Amino acid sequence: MKCRAIIGSLLMCLVVAAQPAGTRSDTSLPTRQLQVHDPTLIRAKDRYYLFCTGRGIRVFSSADLKTWRQEEPVFKTPPAWAVKAVPGYNGHTWAPDISFHNGRYYLYYSVSLFGKNRSCIGLLTNKTLGPQDPEFRWEDQGMVLRSVPGYDPWNAIDPNLIIDEKGLPWLSFGSFWNGIQILQLERSYKKPVEGTTPQTIASRVKTAGIPDAGGAIEAPFIFRKGAFYYLFASWDYCCKGWDSNYKVVTGRSRQIAGPYLDKEGHPMAQNGGSVFVRGDGREWMGIGHNAVFTDTDGTEYFVAHGYDGYDNGKPKLLIRKIRWDAAGWPCLDASSE
Template sequence: MNKSYFLLIMIISLLLSISANAQRRHFRDLTGKTFPLDSIRSHDPVIIKQDSVYYVFATGFGISVISSTDMENWTIEKPVFAEAPKWATEAIPEYRGHTWAPDISYFNGQYYLYYSVSAFGKNTSCIGVATNKTLHPSDPDFKWVDHGKVIQSFPGKTNWNAIDGNLILDENDAPWLSFGSFWGGLQLVQLSDDGLSPAQDINTFATIASRRTSDEDRRENSIEAPFIYQKGDYYYLFASIDFCCRGMNSTYKIIIGRSKTIQGPYLDKEGKRMDKGGGTILLQGNDRWAGVGHNGAAHIDGKDILVYHGYDRQNNGASKLLIKEMKWVDGWPVIDHL
């Protein structure tokens, strides 16, 4: 390797390490402090309620966690992981603890937290899972137990990306995991009864959504962040299309389709299959928000809640936490305003 090139790589690595450590210190310093909703910065949030406390989990070092008793004022909690899981750093050498796209569910008598570790822009990725008996840090039983890797994707071997996992139970309470980002689109796999591993061969995963309309379509497959939510007789598949993470230039949008079976096909309002390029736009950017996306959904306090992030034009494109109630019109969710 050329010495100058090697030196450049070392400098870049050092700068990234300094930046990461600065961010870790920043979040540690904020632990225990409370902020209003409109000031909370977030990426890829999910929400759940235990007892009288709401919890949001989001992308961040060790997985970011905030809590609230009113969904208006939020307290910064300690991250899920104090250190990057050893198995994850071994599986993904580029991973340094910045953990993506958590998904939280109550299942099998405990809380399941699926999370993603990846090399940005590659499908060198894994989805892991940790469990806890409670989400309350003050509870003596509070302890995150990491169970390691659920699935892994490999460049040149798998035409899907093992990130953005979301747990959903079918009509028999069997666990399924939707996941995916770009590559061959969004996938669905049935899990073992304990939710810790696939119950089927990785070559039999089903594609449930894609921006490509056929096998010959070679357009960039800018779709990710699947989230399946059951309401009445339907399973609703939410997904995010176009591009996140570009601040003021972000073009993120949330699309949706539905199916009476968990395996699909998922159809949009016009009857177009989501695995063939379909998807009705639920939310997109406006004068205030450059782009919105990567949502979670939950039934809380008798309401259907959508949580997602948006890039705030009034704050130089900063990614902010947004929480809205979903209303239903003719069997489809509606958000009154961003």
């Protein structure tokens, strides 16, 4: 889910303790019944771990991508710097992004309030994802980036880390305002490179001759395959149950910072975007805020939430295999539904 704001720097490497018993359920739920927002997926050894929006960042695990067990949230008490940076933030944390690099797991997350761009992106790291591992411990690396109302024309939420062909880290992010942004990070992954500023790679700002989209774009995810970087983003509105009209669009670029063009060659920075998936108005209403996950056997999965038309528009987990057409564009594999 979304919102906006940011931070001043404080408290580096604050240890976020594991949660007490009682927050975990031993009941396993099938994928279609799992209610989530903004899921991101990774595999660690023999289990899959799903991180999503919720109090303290919700976590689920699975052995087969079919049934899911709720784990303890990442933190019980929200980081003090985040509470100070975003007045009103109470630990309900949005849109995490998980990845593994240099022997550690990097978990970026959003701190904001709905409809505001006083937002920040934070970072937690861990050596392992197995709660029973003696080295399991989330360490808070503090604020990575912030947006300030009246100053920044973008919103510092919905982070996604991508490593370029040179091994350099970049962070894409953004929701509404001037759209999706990207900037280069230091090799520590903790801060933007000094002197850099975000640049827009996808937007729905009103343009002459194009109907006003209300700026409704968010949730970037960049996926590298072959010679291209593919940018996924969500258009229109989440979080409205039956009335949600979320959809995922995509474009691609040979350079990580763009320009990203859709199938017709329109720049995503100027309202371009080819629809990848949308609701059908019956089984699923809106579908959006996706991630792309590659399993150890090379299978690529689209991971998102959709609003279940058969269950009062509740947000549910969707996982579908991705295939590629002859022109090198991603498609959903209908056989995996």
